[in-house]
Amino acid sequence: MIAPAVAAPTVPRGVRLGYGVGSFCTATFGSVPGLLLLFYMTNFLAVPAWLAGIVVTAPKVWDLLLNPMVGRWSDRTSSRLGPRRPWLLAGALTLPVAFFLVFAGPPLTGYPAALYVGACFMAAATAYALFEVPYKAMPAEMTDDYHERTSLLQWRMVFVGAATAIAGVAAPLIVNSQGESGTLESYRLMGGVIAAVLLAAMLGAFFGTARAPMTGAPEADGGNLFKQFAVVKGNKAFLWLTALSCTQQLAVAIMLAAAPYFATYTLGDPRATTTLFAALVGPMMLTMPMWTWLSRRFDKRGAMIMAAATFSGGTALALATPVFGAWYAHVMILLIGTGVAGVTLLQFSMLADVIATDAADTGKRRAGVFTGLWTAIESGVSAFGALIFGLVLSIGGFISSVASQRVEQPDSAVTAVLIGQTAVPSLIILLSVAMTLKYHLRDPGRAVPGVVPDPAG
Template sequence: MASSAATPPATVSHGVRLGYAVGSFCTANFTAVPGLLLLYYMTNVLAVPAVLAGLVLFLPKAWDLLVNPLVGRWSDRTSSRWGPRRPWLLAGAAVLPVSFAAMFSGPPLTGVPAAVFVGVAFLFASTGYALYEVPYKAMPAEMTGDYHERTSLLQWRMIFVAVSVALSGVVAPMLAGDSADGYRLMGITFAAILLAAMIGSFLGTARAPFIGRQRSDGTLRSQLAAVRTSRPFLWLLGLSSAQNLAAGVMLAGAPYFAAYVLRDTGATSTLFAALVGPMLVTMPLWVRLARRLDKRGAMILAGSLFLVGASLLIATPILGSLYAHLAVVSIGLGYAGLQLLQFSMLADVIAHDSTVSGERRGGVFTGLWTAVENAVSALGATVYGAVLATGGFISSNPENPVAQPDSAHTAVILGVTLVPALMSLAAVLMTLRYDLTADRLAALADDDTASGGTAPGDTSEAEGTTA
């Protein structure tokens, strides 16, 4: 990223906002497509038992708990003419797209061998994603020091997230169908989208302002220890994890809900249209709500909308498909706010730590954040797979369909409604304990300036020069 003057502008240019937002075609699609289709692909195309398939989705994400903090630390310590973060975007682009295509390549395998093949490909894809995602999510806190500008900056990103989720939820299932050939075509198509997004974000952030602190020279262990002392980060991580787990369970269950409750596999696409529609039109509203209610109040409102929608969805067998889609609209309204606000609040936490410590260690924060986020998202599929197994769900392939017992149908709907609703309730309760507000950040910044500390916006280091 390019260096700014000693006192950088509070706002970020439209070109940089757009360039940064393009990267969401990578982050959102890689999160959504495996979360939506990989479990179903394994159980209903490759005949992998549900419990084993859920485990395959989780284990590569557990690897993130190790590699993501390392990537964050490496990017914190990087010195280059491109800044500390942007070189890593290219590193991820060299690994992720090819591995993603391999995940859905439809090998002539079934059962355990197929699970091993998909698991190894997913492990490589997760590594490539870590190389990209961790530095990418650290960048907003280093572009502007303004509390509300960070939300406005990420508003652009969330519009791209909405489009990406639409691609994942509408286009990906249409391409995949129910065959190995369809999934192979989908994998190649979305691998190309990932590559284009990753290169686009690297080029688009070439002129981004940089207000980061000097790099930290402490060990990774000391940095992780410092992260654990950040109360705002721990509360934000907890509430976000609960909400992401709810979304992950619901995402994994969507194809089953469409197939076994609505009895229309094509409804997966229309359900996702109902989910992402609010994301496309409500971002300006959530930005205004964040200013009026502060981010914590807006986050509570968003979580409550998600909770209400998930709870209403349980009546679908009685009230039908139209009702289900209306309930998903409520979920989409809440999901839009949650996606915007949690990342804006993460940037606040990084800025708070920078003010308190006087060091640049946002990569360590985002490394730990993304590791937990990815593991929790994958755990959603594992949890849903366990719910299916408890209900006696029978795995199959397209050539040998089976009739599911009534208990499996019950598990399908409870896993998409009651389970995520309870998780969302836990997230709302935790949000009440989060206290990093605009007033508190402003007071800390004033104290830092008065004490002669390095104010946000100090760009004395040479590594932030123009790319």
Template sequence: MVSTAATPSPSKVSLGVRLGYAVGSFCTANFSTIPGLLLLFYMTNVLAVPAAFAGVVLFLPKAWDLVANTLVGRWSDRTVSRWGPRRPWLLAGALVLPVSFALMFAGPPLTGTTAGLYVGVTFLAAATGYALYEVPYKAMPAEMTTDYHERTSLLQWRMVLIAIAIAMSGILAPTIAGETSDGYRTMGVVFGVILLVSMLGSFFGTARAPFTGQQRSEGTLREQLAAARTSKPFMWLLGLSSAQTLGAGVMLAGAPYFAAYALDDTSATTTLFAALVGPMLVTMPLWVWLARKLDKRGAMLLSGSLFTAGALLILATPALGSLYAHLCVMIVGIGYAGLQLLQFSMLADVIAHDGVVSGERRGGVFTGLWTAVENAVSALGATTYGWVLTAGGFISSDPEHPVTQPDTALVAVVIGVTAVPALITFAGVLMTLRYNLTAERLAAAVGAGGTPDPAAAGRHDGQPADTEAVGTED
């Protein structure tokens, strides 16, 4: 293995390393998407778990992420090895997540609350394995290059593979799963293998990645979390990303229900996902260009607005039909492509800026807090949709005992994938206005040798930054 000791600050990352890093997206995208898409439906329509309880089961394991992710981030910041600080944790995650994922969909012949408890326990184990991998994985781009726009270009490859992985999750996974326990069991094994291969691929593929990070942090975990919380760019970015993630999570959880009850075609889940991820495959170069032209914040405002508009337009589906719904989902997909690319590029900027200002390596703490919140919010999407269904009087069932849903439940199915995620995402658009870590501000911090400017920086001494400087750098 090649050591990832600190090297001169490069502005470019080789194609091999870009692809080696990007292949890990088959893990992050599939694990983020499949539980959000299928686990609620699996519990309510295959295992006959009550909708409200199923929503709670999906959310509770994510509460553990608030602890696990911050600890993993701290550990990876302080790790010293010939593989660098992050890569050993990629390997640790690969030993836990794939098996836990397969077990999540391979339960014994249980139904109702007991089945929901089994899913909750295995989901908790899978979430732990995912934390071991995801936190250091997301910290790596900030340490591969010092160039503001190169980070966007680096992550472009990751977003392309994310689009392919989401297509796999939204098309292949539902096709394999069908609506039977055997189908879900087979799907769990197949995607468990895919997770393993992608996780090992990123471990070996980043062996020659440049490392531009700072020395490891010597502060306590509490001090590092305090630094993250007082970073105004980070907190606004975390807020707007959480809104986007929650909106997407609600829509994701509702997709199978929308296909089954609004379009009267369960196979439409596949075509709806094709309409969503298709734009991601072809618009990434456009979003990279827009990020340079409008800066990242301007491009983020545009992408969030497109997502919101597309979601609201879907409301007219009962009157205008399936083709109209798919066209609207394509608009959502164009916006979603920008959201996915830009939020992670902006996160790398925030981590890089903190490294310049503090002179310490604590990107793991930032990504640990980020991923803990992100995963909890993502799970809350399914929980929220479950609450919407419950409010509408949705009746859970299993394949052997189908039921006729009341009209109020059918209305809830549509509202849950349109108005609810649109309003949540629009809140993220408003928060984007408060974020202003631009290329110029980041360059100024680097030029100042890492000395924080009170007019453009929060404080690292644990004290709140000036309230009049909301949106400025850490």
């Protein structure tokens, strides 16, 4: 049992709230395009499913270069606002506009529409990186305490749950407010409302973290970006954590992309997207204390294995939805949501541990590089969720259409929707369980019989 670290800095409640508010941006931008963008392109702009998947994926490839650069810039930033907060403000002033343009509904279809949406989504991804990378770097610099990081991030994840519920439920409701499956006008309205939410959340985080403590190494690493990548490459704990996180994010991304199709073609009700999403994110607000307790009881690695197994089991069981119906699907999504809540909390808590351990060992500030590389890889892998699901639809013979045209999908396409929503994510998430066994960064205050602590993993 670890004794309370009296000397460890405590993050004030006001800062926790201010930091948590920023999650309304990260959760909203992460969920709404993943939930609606593919469906918007295939069913309203007549973009072929395979091309729509590429459009969603392509801007994320840019993140592989951009995000580490933003992290590096924030590490080296010196201002009276601190190294991270100027970037939060830059993102707040650019992302809302770019997001609105993605769903502006231009009078284009097919390939021209794909080009327009792709360009706007690229701009939105760039603006989002300016905010997200420094934002994710901040927890590791707010406290030196192993378990307080989980507690701090528990607050953030509660906000993530609330934001995801509001955005994920409100966005489909707005879209469906002018028709059962929506219209171009309703998508445009949704884009404006969500853009306003993004602006408020990002400005809230900027002002709310004004008094955030800085306990990390004060000196930025003077090495160039490529040398720092070499250091990151040698950090085994970071590499394994990134690998398992990517598999989990890929599974979630596939489920998000599949949700409107699952509601429309498996449950027979496009409006069920709203209730399914509510069932997915509801546990994120309710089960955080449970996952925090499990991480203390079984350490973070043990809790992560439990969470991933819960996630995988729920998606596998959801394959029986055509037999049991809509109520069964919602119960399974609740189970899946419980697993998603655990893996999401523990991913960020473990990342903060890796960053803090690196700062303590090296005396250098490299949080931005770690989070930049992390978010770049994570975003790229997540975007492949839409691409993979688009390919599954194409293999199943899914027929794209415009808003004024409704087509009868072949049975093979309906089967592809079900498999893409259930079996594919279940198999992917199982891989993360094996990867978790290779992650060895533990609570420094917890004695493990026969094991010598290895901070590098």
